[in-house]
Amino acid sequence: MKASHPRRRLLLGLLATPFVLAACKDSTPKQAAFSNLEGVNLSSADFGKDFALTDTEGQRRTLADYRGKVVLIFFGFTQCPDVCPTALTRAVDIKEQLGKDGDKIQVLFISVDPERDSNELLRAYMQAFDPGFVALRPTQEELAKTAQDFKVFYQKVPTGSSYTMDHSALTYVYDTHGKLQIALRHTQTTEEAVADLRQVLALSH
Amino acid sequence: MQRTFISSLIGLALLGAASLAQAQVTVAEPWVRATVAGQQATGAFMALQSTDQAKLVGVRSPLTQQAEIHEMVMDKDVMRMRQVQHIDLPAGKAVELKPGSYHIMLMGLKQQVNAGSNVDLTLLIETAAGQKQEIAVRAPVRALNAKSGQGHHDGHGHKAH
Numbered sequence: 001m002k003a004s005h006p007r008r009r010l011l012l013g014l015l016a017t018p019f020v021l022a023a024c025k026d027s028t029p030k031q032a033a034f035s036n037l038e039g040v041n042l043s044s045a046d047f048g049k050d051f052a053l054t055d056t057e058g059q060r061r062t063l064a065d066y067r068g069k070v071v072l073i074f075f076g077f078t079q080c081p082d083v084c085p086t087a088l089t090r091a092v093d094i095k096e097q098l099g100k101d102g103d104k105i106q107v108l109f110i111s112v113d114p115e116r117d118s119n120e121l122l123r124a125y126m127q128a129f130d131p132g133f134v135a136l137r138p139t140q141e142e143l144a145k146t147a148q149d150f151k152v153f154y155q156k157v158p159t160g161s162s163y164t165m166d167h168s169a170l171t172y173v174y175d176t177h178g179k180l181q182i183a184l185r186h187t188q189t190t191e192e193a194v195a196d197l198r199q200v201l202a203l204s205h
Numbered sequence: 206m207q208r209t210f211i212s213s214l215i216g217l218a219l220l221g222a223a224s225l226a227q228a229q230v231t232v233a234e235p236w237v238r239a240t241v242a243g244q245q246a247t248g249a250f251m252a253l254q255s256t257d258q259a260k261l262v263g264v265r266s267p268l269t270q271q272a273e274i275h276e277m278v279m280d281k282d283v284m285r286m287r288q289v290q291h292i293d294l295p296a297g298k299a300v301e302l303k304p305g306s307y308h309i310m311l312m313g314l315k316q317q318v319n320a321g322s323n324v325d326l327t328l329l330i331e332t333a334a335g336q337k338q339e340i341a342v343r344a345p346v347r348a349l350n351a352k353s354g355q356g357h358h359d360g361h362g363h364k365a366h
Contacts, residue, residue: 078241079312081248082277082304083284085238089350116245124241128349159288160271162246162312169284185282 034199038192040170040183048073048150048172048180053110053136056119056126061108061136063178069106070200071174072184075152077113077165078125083186084109087171088129093190094197095130101201104176107133110146112154112167114138173197176204228257228332230294235344237311238351239320247318248275249309249326249344252301255294259338262291263329264309271312272326277305291331320348 034041042048050063063071072091076084088109095102109126111117114137117125122135138146147154154167169186173196181200184193235251249272253261264272276289292307294300302308309326318324328340 078244079246081238081246081275081286081308081310085349086304092350118243121241121243124243125349128239128241153283157286159275159286159310160273160312162271164246164275164286164310166283166285168282169279170282183282186279186284 034182034196037182037196037199038188039173039185039196041181042172042183043179043181045180050178051110051136051146051149053138053142053146056123056135056137058119061134063174066106066108066174067178068104068176070104070176070197070204071106071108071172071178073108073110073150073172073174075110075112075147075150075154075167076169077111077167078117078121079113079164083167083169085129087169087186088133090188090190090193091133091171092130094193097190097194098197098201101198104201104204105197109133109135110143111135111137112143112147112152113165114140114143173200175200227336227338228255228259228294228296228330230255230259230328230330230338230340232328232340232342233299235326235342236347236351237318237324237344239346239349240314240318241349242317244317245314246310246312247314248304249311249324250302250304251342251344252299252303253292253294253328254299255296255330258296258333259294259330260291261294261328262331265327265329266311266325268315268318268324269311269313270315271310273310273312274307275310276307279305294330318346320346320351322346 052060052062055061074087091107095105098105111122117137119137122137126133126135152168154165156163157166171184172180173182173184175181182196184196231254233252237249238247240247261274266272273288274292276287278285292300324344324346326342326344328342330338330340
């Protein structure tokens with residue numbers, strides 16, 4: 001091909017710019033361009049990268065164990081009167097509404113109250129929602145570190161002769177490559193959550 | 206929609222105050238969330254309406270030593286629970302105890318609460334004149350994963366299509 005006139009080359013270069021940008025975007029599919037997200041866009045967040053915690057069967061788990069799945073992580077405790085069961089029930093409904101794609105969802109429940117949440121109790125609690133849900137039971141030290149790594153707040157609140165827990169009620173959502181993408185707010189309906197999750201699922205196509 | 210009203214007033218006026226009008230409190234759609242074995246706490250929910258200014262000041266249940274009135278608030282994305290001393294029942298206005306709001310915490314459960322059974326609760330009401338009333342409520346237990354607080358309340362199995 002003959003060398004083109006410098007001015008023409010400049011013009012061509014300018015015209016090509018949008019295509020170059022589009023190509024860049026395509027080559028980094030995990031930097032998602034979410035639209036109309038009801039949840040929080042965390043695709044450029046520099047936290048919540050991974051954890052190493054033990055599940056109720058004594059297995060050490062990290063995010064890598066769930067590659068190929070869209071992972072939903074919720075921090076909670078079983079004595080929780082409504083936020084935790086509501087979030088887990090919504091997760092059940094989300095899976096149902098996603099139909100076949102529901103199989104690609106893995107729910108992980110990280111206890112912020114390992115003192116009272118025994119493995120047995122956590123196992124029974126997960127069973128009550130979906131036998132496929134996995135509960136992770138950190139030691140207090142692991143909990144402190146994981147909460148810090150995930151920017152999650154938790155606090156023991158004394159009440160009468162017992163205590164309850166204040167805690168973050170976001171559900172973190174990872175793409176099938178194990179990268180944090182969004183967080184579902186507690187106030188999102190199942191339908192709104194499903195719409196957000198479809199966008200995360202689309203990233204793996 | 207059929208609403209189930211349970212309103213049983215126990216005990217009339219105290220100490221010769223029988224001539225004073227009592228606040229009539231109705232309890233609609235009470236329910237308690239089921240627990241799994243080993244779980245020590247759960248929530249009770251209902252809608253309360255009083256004919257006259259009154260307040261809910263306490264709850265008792267044979268199921269537990271400790272029943273408290275709690276309020277849940279979302280502070281940004283953090284769930285915070287706090288015990289409240291009472292819930293105001295303005296005259297003629299329904300006040301809902303529901304997930305995400307006021308609720309009754311049943312703590313230190315003596316046994317597992319199974320879906321399909323009933324939990325007896327006694328609500329302690331105080332009228333504006335300082336009179337005390339007790340209201341017996343029999344609350345059906347809904348599954349742990351019962352749909353909560355979204356739209357209508359038909360008590361069971363309303364699934365989104």
